[in-house]
Amino acid sequence: MTEQDGSGLLRNPKISAVGIQLLSDAIRDQGTAVADAAWQPPRDGLALSLSQIAADQRRVNANQQAVQAMIEARPEVVGVTTAHQALGLERRQFLHSGPPISWQNASGPLRGALVGALLLEGEAADADEAWQLCEANEIELLPCHSRGAVGPMAGVISSSMSLYEVRDEVNQQVAYSNLNEGLGKVLRMGAYSPEVIDRLRWINSRLAPILSEAFARQGPFDVRALLAQSLQMGDEGHNRNRAGSALFLREMSSSIAQCDVSSAEISQVFDFINGNEHFVLNMVMPAAKASADAARNIPGSTMVVAMARNGTEFGIQVSGAGDQWFTAPANTPEGILFPGFSDKDINPDIGDSTIMETYGIGGFAMACAPAIVRFVGGSVELAHQKTHQMYEITLAENPHLQIASLDFRGTPTGIDVAKVVSTQILPAVNTGMAGKEAGTGQVGAGLVEPPMSCFEQALVAVAETGDSA
Amino acid sequence: MIDHVELRAGVYRDSVTLMLLTRTLSQDNEISDPIVAMATTLNMELAKTAGYEVPEGSGGELLIAFRAEEEVISQCVQLIDDLLNRSRQSTVADETLNHRPRSLGRLATDSQSDVALISVPGEHAAYQAVEAIEAGTHPVIFSDNVAIKNELSLKKQARELGLLVMGPDCGTVILDGVGLGFANVIPAGPIGLISASGTGAQQVLALCDHAGVGVRHVLGLGGRDLTDEIGGISAQIGLAMLDDDPTVEVIGIVAKEVGPATRLLLEDAASKLSKPVVWVPTGDLTNGTAQLLEVASFELPPVPIWGPAIERPNGSGRLVGLFSGGTLAVEAQAIAQASGCEAEIVDLGADEYTVGRPHPMIDNTLRLERLAEVSRDETVGTVLVDVVLGHGASPDPAAELKDALGDISVPVFVSLIGTNGDPQNFDSQVNQLTQAGAEVHLSNASATKAAVIR
Numbered sequence: 001m002t003e004q005d006g007s008g009l010l011r012n013p014k015i016s017a018v019g020i021q022l023l024s025d026a027i028r029d030q031g032t033a034v035a036d037a038a039w040q041p042p043r044d045g046l047a048l049s050l051s052q053i054a055a056d057q058r059r060v061n062a063n064q065q066a067v068q069a070m071i072e073a074r075p076e077v078v079g080v081t082t083a084h085q086a087l088g089l090e091r092r093q094f095l096h097s098g099p100p101i102s103w104q105n106a107s108g109p110l111r112g113a114l115v116g117a118l119l120l121e122g123e124a125a126d127a128d129e130a131w132q133l134c135e136a137n138e139i140e141l142l143p144c145h146s147r148g149a150v151g152p153m154a155g156v157i158s159s160s161m162s163l164y165e166v167r168d169e170v171n172q173q174v175a176y177s178n179l180n181e182g183l184g185k186v187l188r189m190g191a192y193s194p195e196v197i198d199r200l201r202w203i204n205s206r207l208a209p210i211l212s213e214a215f216a217r218q219g220p221f222d223v224r225a226l227l228a229q230s231l232q233m234g235d236e237g238h239n240r241n242r243a244g245s246a247l248f249l250r251e252m253s254s255s256i257a258q259c260d261v262s263s264a265e266i267s268q269v270f271d272f273i274n275g276n277e278h279f280v281l282n283m284v285m286p287a288a289k290a291s292a293d294a295a296r297n298i299p300g301s302t303m304v305v306a307m308a309r310n311g312t313e314f315g316i317q318v319s320g321a322g323d324q325w326f327t328a329p330a331n332t333p334e335g336i337l338f339p340g341f342s343d344k345d346i347n348p349d350i351g352d353s354t355i356m357e358t359y360g361i362g363g364f365a366m367a368c369a370p371a372i373v374r375f376v377g378g379s380v381e382l383a384h385q386k387t388h389q390m391y392e393i394t395l396a397e398n399p400h401l402q403i404a405s406l407d408f409r410g411t412p413t414g415i416d417v418a419k420v421v422s423t424q425i426l427p428a429v430n431t432g433m434a435g436k437e438a439g440t441g442q443v444g445a446g447l448v449e450p451p452m453s454c455f456e457q458a459l460v461a462v463a464e465t466g467d468s469a
Numbered sequence: 470m471i472d473h474v475e476l477r478a479g480v481y482r483d484s485v486t487l488m489l490l491t492r493t494l495s496q497d498n499e500i501s502d503p504i505v506a507m508a509t510t511l512n513m514e515l516a517k518t519a520g521y522e523v524p525e526g527s528g529g530e531l532l533i534a535f536r537a538e539e540e541v542i543s544q545c546v547q548l549i550d551d552l553l554n555r556s557r558q559s560t561v562a563d564e565t566l567n568h569r570p571r572s573l574g575r576l577a578t579d580s581q582s583d584v585a586l587i588s589v590p591g592e593h594a595a596y597q598a599v600e601a602i603e604a605g606t607h608p609v610i611f612s613d614n615v616a617i618k619n620e621l622s623l624k625k626q627a628r629e630l631g632l633l634v635m636g637p638d639c640g641t642v643i644l645d646g647v648g649l650g651f652a653n654v655i656p657a658g659p660i661g662l663i664s665a666s667g668t669g670a671q672q673v674l675a676l677c678d679h680a681g682v683g684v685r686h687v688l689g690l691g692g693r694d695l696t697d698e699i700g701g702i703s704a705q706i707g708l709a710m711l712d713d714d715p716t717v718e719v720i721g722i723v724a725k726e727v728g729p730a731t732r733l734l735l736e737d738a739a740s741k742l743s744k745p746v747v748w749v750p751t752g753d754l755t756n757g758t759a760q761l762l763e764v765a766s767f768e769l770p771p772v773p774i775w776g777p778a779i780e781r782p783n784g785s786g787r788l789v790g791l792f793s794g795g796t797l798a799v800e801a802q803a804i805a806q807a808s809g810c811e812a813e814i815v816d817l818g819a820d821e822y823t824v825g826r827p828h829p830m831i832d833n834t835l836r837l838e839r840l841a842e843v844s845r846d847e848t849v850g851t852v853l854v855d856v857v858l859g860h861g862a863s864p865d866p867a868a869e870l871k872d873a874l875g876d877i878s879v880p881v882f883v884s885l886i887g888t889n890g891d892p893q894n895f896d897s898q899v900n901q902l903t904q905a906g907a908e909v910h911l912s913n914a915s916a917t918k919a920a921v922i923r
Contacts, residue, residue, distance in 0.1 A: 019588030
């Protein structure tokens with residue numbers, strides 16, 4: 001190909017088009033095919049920022065660097081630690097999911113989880129006392145993301161809680177998450193009844209040491225390799241982790257069985273993991289977090305490095321805009337409800353688990369998990385369509401995480417806020433649903449749309465950092 | 470009569486489609502004051518001015534507003550739905566991909582396109598063009614109102630990748646015989662054009678067709694490419710491409726407003742090519758085309774004139790020219806001025822006339838209003854209009870114009886810019902216009918010279 005080769009242009013050119021229908025029709029009238037983009041204009045006033053970003057000399061390389069760092073990360077679970085030990089969390093300091101929030105603005109499930117955490121830490125004798133401490137601002141709230149952690153749903157992490165430690169040697173990153181408690185009445189969904197607290201104590205005192213010993217015996221546990229397999233076994237890594245949890249148990253069973261505890265306890269651990277199809281979620285989330293953190297703070301990059309919700313607001317962080325959160329009121333998920341609950345019981349969107357979509361799986365890999373469509377009453381075609389759409393708003397395809405049903409195409413990875421705004425396609429998010437009232441627990445699972453405003457604000461902010469601004 | 474106002478989210482149609490749809494509605498006796506438009510700030514203001522109470526929107530919705538008797542409202546909404554869906558069907562039939570992309574970049578990549586035609590509103594054109602360029606596709610930017618700084622950065626970016634940016638404000642492109650935008654049907658032949666003017670190129674095409682000489686490519690540059698601000702970046706790439714194409718024997722540059730530095734640059738570039746390059750200035754396109762044909766070893770036969778032998782205008786009154794083609798208007802202005810005739814030449818395709826309505830080459834509504842005024846104006850001594858044929862233009866412009874032209878008592882001259890292959894049927898256009906009493910010229914220069922009052 002010579003430098004100014006017009007061969008494709010000047011011989012029977014293939015044409016695509018965006019804009020006026022009449023002009024495309026005029027080409028078809030000549031017997032020539034035209035592919036039309038189904039373009040939707042962004043909100044008034046955003047064209048300027050989109051043009052600035054498009055002209056920003058830094059963009060292409062910055063985004064390439066960001067997405068490659070995330071894709072090439074090789075996160076591994078290296079062990080189990082505690083929030084006090086790893087993050088220096090004190091007894092009245094609590095991490096929560098999503099962007100920063102105060103107790104006054106917190107939703108039911110987050111409040112419930114904080115009450116439960118105060119009980120777990122022994123800072124309150126009962127729920128009423130815990131509630132009063134919160135009302136009196138006697139606690140400190142920090143986003144998980146601000147401490148290198150992520151937590152599903154309410155995402156409350158307190159000082160004594162056991163955490164998985166995930167390390168990525170490629171980019172020298174580390175991230176943490178707590179251990180998954182199972183389904184139904186659980187702290188992360190805002191429940192704080194005695195059974196919830198007892199289970200957390202059992203996790204801290206029995207499960208965590210056994211897993212810790214097992215990891216020490218097994219060596220670093222490769223989470224990306226686990227995801228690569230589970231995505232080809234019907235998981236999407238966010239709202240469906242059956243295969244991943246089963247694979248985890250299969251790979252770790254020998255190391256767990258060798259722990260120096262009674263066979264009854266080993267059996268209890270196996271039963272617990274086996275009974276919780278989301279067991280592995282709290283390992284894949286920090287793995288995604290460690291991977292995405294390597295893409296932070298690259299000037300000019302429009303790639304999303306975190307999406308997270310605190311039950312009140314949806315927030316995103318973008319590589320080229322530092323640690324700034326771009327927030328908007330969270331939408332309420334739609335999906336199927338557990339028996340006995342109705343739509344009015346559903347809390348607005350909550351949890352750091354959208355780190356999975358940030359990483360390019362979850363809702364983005366729905367084509368891997370056709371069974372997930374039962375949550376929304378859609379067809380398998382819908383699952384494929386969602387993934388196809390996500391290729392339009394992402395920067396790359398992850399060669400390590402492939403979608404078998406799309407001929408082993410890589411997952412759509414690296415959300416570009418400019419592409420989101422210019423296509424008006426929002427990231428697809430699969431999520432669990434928490435009850436609105438503190439103490440309720442999980443009420444169902446489904447899909448939710450992030451607010452467009454977060455992406456618009458982030459776009460404008462990155463545009464303003466450029467030369468042409 | 471009651472007001473019906475609704476905002477529909479997630480529905481987008483381009484402005485031309487919606488303006489033509491609104492025009493269809495306004496011809497319906499049951500519907501008054503229809504507005505079907507995207508809910509931009511401007512359109513929402515228009516609706517408020519028309520007395521509608523419009524709800525708050527995000528700007529991205531489709532606004533539907535009309536007045537009708539209560540019992541026919543739902544029937545009218547059904548009609549609008551039908552019209553909205555009709556405009557979409559042609560694309561569904563052509564769909565080969567199982568998922569139709571929203572983004573041009575993804576579409577161009579998935580469909581392995583060579584060229585991307587961009588006709589979104591001007592403020593959106595630059596970033597769409599970047600998507601095309603990054604997908605390795607040559608952009609044709611039909612949109613106008615693109616900032617010159619964006620044009621420069623697009624053209625520089627494309628040059629790095631060996632891509633040609635056609636436009637912005639590029640009305641006419643022909644690639645290997647396929648017309649994009651407003652383009653006449655002409656057999657393939659030895660001539661390749663690069664053109665800073667859409668209607669200028671169309672005049673050259675009409676005359677080449679008359680001479681029986683084919684044109685294989687027209688690479689539109691947009692009106693600013695030859696200014697010194699842009700420095701002919703696309704012209705240089707286009708020249709090199711045409712020089713490399715073995716089917717092209719002679720290259721024509723249809724030029725308006727050439728910057729002095731750019732002219733030197735292009736003359737130097739042209740002198741190094743293996744093929745002759747002929748400048749066709751828009752000041753007299755007919756003369757320029759004759760020279761182009763001569764270099765190609767052909768001859769421009771006498772340009773034809775049809776219709777009643779109108780007495781040459783003389784004595785009192787002004788020449789009024791109502792044009793759809795910007796370059797044709799400029800050419801007529803120059804010729805009238807040189808002849809010392811008092812002339813009022815209006816380019817109805819200029820931005821000030823096309824806010825909220827289609828270009829006059831697509832829809833003659835505004836020109837019909839102006840012609841009606843002219844017919845009542847006793848200070849007018851002679852009337853000149855252009856009728857531009859080809860793909861993209863109105864399917865039967867002569868039928869739209871003939872009654873209004875027939876109502877004019879002073880002499881009427883028409884520049885009919887078209888070829889024998891054009892979809893409008895050239896002969897039928899000539900017949901309708903001459904029956905309306907007009908004298909029809911294939912050359913705009915010839916029509917203008919006939920129309921001037923001595």
